Every structure is written in C-alpha cells, then in structure tokens.
Amino acid sequence: MTAVSSESAPSTTAPADRRISRRIAAIAESATLAVDAKAKALKAAGKPVIVFGAGEPDFPTPDFIVEAAIAAARVPAMHRYTPAGGLPALKEAIVAKTARDSGLSVTAANVLVTNGGKQAIYEAFATMLDPGDEVLVPAPYWTTYPEAIRLAGGVPVPVVADEQSGYLVSVGQLEAARTPRTKVLLFCSPSNPTGAVYPAEQVEEIGRWALDAGLWVLTDEIYEHLTYGGAVAPSMPVLVPELADRCVVVNGVAKTYAMTGWRVGWLIGPADVVKAATNLQSHATSNVANVSQAAAIAALSGDLAAVATMREAFDRRRKTIVAMLREIPGIACPEPQGAFYVYPSVKGLLGRPIAGRTAHSSAELAELILEEAEVAVVPGEAFGTPGYVRMSYALGDDDLAEGVGRLQRLLGSAE
Incomplete structure (x- = not known):
C-alpha cells in the first residue's frame, strides 16, 4: 500500500466529528409541538392530561x-x-x-x-x-x-x-x-x-x-x-x-x-x-x-357556514377561559379579540410556593403545572417573553373547564 504524503493528505482544519451543521444545530425545536408531544405521550401512558398546547381546532374537517x-x-x-x-x-x-x-x-x-x-x-x-x-x-x-x-x-x-x-x-x-x-x-x-x-x-x-x-x-x-x-x-x-x-x-x-x-x-x-x-x-x-x-x-x-360554527364555539370558550383565569390570584389575563389563544401574565405566581414547590420562571411554572395538575401549557420563553403562558382554547368545552379548574385548585393555593 502506498503511503499518503503529508502534502496530499486532506485538510484537518475543520472538525471531522461535527455531525450537525452550525446552521441547523442552532434551530430550536418548536416549543408548541414539543409540549403537545410530551402531553400526548403522558396521555398514552394513561395520564389524564388536558392539553392547552398546540394551536389546532378540535373540529373535524367539514x-x-x-x-x-x-x-x-x-x-x-x-x-x-x-x-x-x-x-x-x-x-x-x-x-x-x-x-x-x-x-x-x-x-x-x-x-x-x-x-x-x-x-x-x-x-x-x-x-x-x-x-x-x-x-x-x-x-x-x-x-x-x-x-x-x-x-x-x-x-x-x-x-x-x-x-x-x-x-x-x-x-x-x-x-x-x-x-x-x-x-x-x-x-x-x-x-x-x-x-x-x-x-x-x-x-x-x-x-x-x-x-x-x-x-x-x-x-x-x-x-x-x-x-x-x-x-x-x-x-x-x-x-x-x-x-x-x-x-x-x-x-x-x-x-x-x-x-x-x-x-x-x-x-x-x-x-x-x-x-x-x-x-x-x-x-x-x-x-x-x-x-x-x-x-x-x-x-x-364553498361557503363559510362551518367557519361560523367554529367561531361561535371559540367565542364561547374564549369568554369562559378568560373569566376562569381571572379568578386565579397572580394571573393577569387580557381578553383576546382573535385567533384561539389567551396569553396571561403569570409573573404574580413566580417565586411563590405552589404545592410545596417554587417556580422562578414561566418555563419552570409550566413544568410544575404539567406534573402537579396534569395540564399542558406553553411557557412564554417560547414566544420571546418570559413571565407568560400561552393556552389554546381550541379544545372541548368540558376539557377546557376541567383544565382551568385544575389550575384554579393548584394555583389558588399559592401563597
């Protein structure tokens, strides 16, 4: 076998073990899809998780x-x-x-x-x-x-x-x-x-x-x-x-x-x-x-009749979720005028004991809520503004009421 001379050897200036390009490695996983996947995995394991994560209408395609x-x-x-x-x-x-x-x-x-x-x-x-x-x-x-x-x-x-x-x-x-x-x-x-x-x-x-x-x-x-x-x-x-x-x-x-x-x-x-x-x-x-x-x-x-039906349901849920969240001390929830999300501030809950634990960021609070109340929300860090959570109200009325009710019971005890 003929030896390869040092002059003809390939350059080693670039790391040979870099498996992922810097461009792709810098991309963050979609936080909404990550929360949704984690919640679905818990549900598949038999946990009664209620998901306020992904922005997806709960209606079937017409x-x-x-x-x-x-x-x-x-x-x-x-x-x-x-x-x-x-x-x-x-x-x-x-x-x-x-x-x-x-x-x-x-x-x-x-x-x-x-x-x-x-x-x-x-x-x-x-x-x-x-x-x-x-x-x-x-x-x-x-x-x-x-x-x-x-x-x-x-x-x-x-x-x-x-x-x-x-x-x-x-x-x-x-x-x-x-x-x-x-x-x-x-x-x-x-x-x-x-x-x-x-x-x-x-x-x-x-x-x-x-x-x-x-x-x-x-x-x-x-x-x-x-x-x-x-x-x-x-x-x-x-x-x-x-x-x-x-x-x-x-x-x-x-x-x-x-x-x-x-x-x-x-x-x-x-x-x-x-x-x-x-x-x-x-x-x-x-x-x-x-x-x-x-x-x-x-x-x-086609016509927009199915859209009108969905909008009517979303409007009803919008009013319900805003009213229920506003009953929780430490949460400030503006009333949204569009889409199917609420984006309440949870800054008043940070640094306070909740179920024997203390969350110092909205990301930590979202983790606490998932583990203690089996409710999935997306922390504000994913949207560029820590101190908030996003909750989609594109889910059934009963699940919405049960999910926010769990939050009321868990977060209402924060001191």
Whole structure:
C-alpha cells in the first residue's frame, strides 16, 4: 500500500466529528409541538392530561371538503407530479377567495401554493433576505418566525409589547428598533400567541410607516376569520395599496377550515418574488400533495357556514377561559379579540410556593403545572417573553373547564 504524503493528505482544519451543521444545530425545536408531544405521550401512558398546547381546532374537517379529497384520490392525474407552484384551479380559487375575504386583488402569477403556512413563511424569508438583513418581529411572536428568519440568514429583531398595550406594538417602538440593516417588518393580526387584533387605523399607520421607511412587509393572515366581539382584521396592503409591491401575504386553510393536517398554505406577493420562491420550492418539495390541493379548492370555493360554527364555539370558550383565569390570584389575563389563544401574565405566581414547590420562571411554572395538575401549557420563553403562558382554547368545552379548574385548585393555593 502506498503511503499518503503529508502534502496530499486532506485538510484537518475543520472538525471531522461535527455531525450537525452550525446552521441547523442552532434551530430550536418548536416549543408548541414539543409540549403537545410530551402531553400526548403522558396521555398514552394513561395520564389524564388536558392539553392547552398546540394551536389546532378540535373540529373535524367539514364533510364536503373530505368528499372532494376522496373524489380527487380516484383521479389518475392526481397520482402524478403537478406544477411546483400549485394546481392552476387552486391558484384561481385563492385569487377569488382573497378578493372576497380581504378585498385584495391579485392574479395567479402572484400566488404560490405551499406545504402549509410554515413553508410559505420560510420560503418568503429565504427569497427576500440576504445574510445580515434584519427583520422586525413584534413580540410575543410565534415560535417559528425567528427560526425561519435565521435559516434564511437574517437577524430577527424582537419589538416587545406587553399586556398594558394589549400586546400591540406602536410605530414609535418599530422606528426605535429600525436600523440601516432593517429590510422586513413581520406583521401578524390576529396574533399567535396573544390573540391580539390591530384596529384598522393602527394597521394603516404601521403600513404607511413601513412604506415611508422603504421596508418590505410579511403579513401573516392565517387567523383572518377568527375574530370576536366586533373586531375585524383588515389586510395591510388593502389599507395601504402603495405597499402591495413590497408586501408578501401568507395564509392557508389550516385554522379556518380545521385542516391543520392537510398541509396547504400559500403566499401572495409581487410576481418576481413569487417566481423566485417557486424556483426554491421546485427543488425543496415540488408540488403540494394533489389530494390536499383538491380539498383546499373545495374549502375555498364553498361557503363559510362551518367557519361560523367554529367561531361561535371559540367565542364561547374564549369568554369562559378568560373569566376562569381571572379568578386565579397572580394571573393577569387580557381578553383576546382573535385567533384561539389567551396569553396571561403569570409573573404574580413566580417565586411563590405552589404545592410545596417554587417556580422562578414561566418555563419552570409550566413544568410544575404539567406534573402537579396534569395540564399542558406553553411557557412564554417560547414566544420571546418570559413571565407568560400561552393556552389554546381550541379544545372541548368540558376539557377546557376541567383544565382551568385544575389550575384554579393548584394555583389558588399559592401563597
């Protein structure tokens, strides 16, 4: 065997044992899915855990949508590859739905169909950002936002609002956080995790500020139909039409139609951005599953009767959970106007004995609650604001009352 000379030996400057890239190793696990998985594992082991974790409607997908999927599964053309950017019929349905629901006029060239809203968000940031570009992210924020920004090489810049402002950031806060490297504002109303809904005048004010600052806006409208008490969630590019050429709208069927598992989302934006994001998707996943796309066509083309039924139930549960949480000393719970989450402050419970234990952070408190009351909540650390917990009220009325009742019994004894 011929020996390898030192001159021809491979370089050893890079660690040979680095199994995971720095880029991927830096990604945090989805806290909401982690809590949901842990709670489900406990339930499978026979524990009577009540889960306020994942944001998932407890309703089944409406029958007419399921029937459309069954019919599509029998069509041989649906067994093949289709255009990476989405079925033309679904793009047209998204165009019509967008005009109907928000008043935004777009064409099929402005639409990319994605594997859920998460892929839409990631691909939008991957398309818009270069390394070092900053994105203003109002906090509390959904756990995926900063990770998608970092994966794209960007830098998330949290802009924090608390319960005193109803979790709404102001133009003054945004301007104070803006730097020469700021490229994008992320906007979400109704909000996950807080359920906050920006009034139209504030949406317009923020949109005009972004326009004047020369920023792009990514606006997440996934909860657009889930508002209560007269609140509405207008689309920013409708209120500020001049912004449309620098705005990407993300949406999907998951929340409105109880279709989280079908994995159909979309992004709407300028044609050049959509074309570039479509190129990315053509290499990442190709087309979204055709049967799911057929189901989405049925959902978007049908009426909103099922949505109204779900919204009525969510509204009832919203009132119940807020009232019950406000009875617990040490908890401050604003009333959300949208989505299906409450985001109470639990700062008044930290550092106080609870069931012989003391939690010094909301993460520790969430662990204590799970172990002592068998109730799963997501700590505020996951959303960029320690001292809070997120609770989804997208679960049955009886489970909701029982779960919050357990919290009342456990936390009411804190001294």
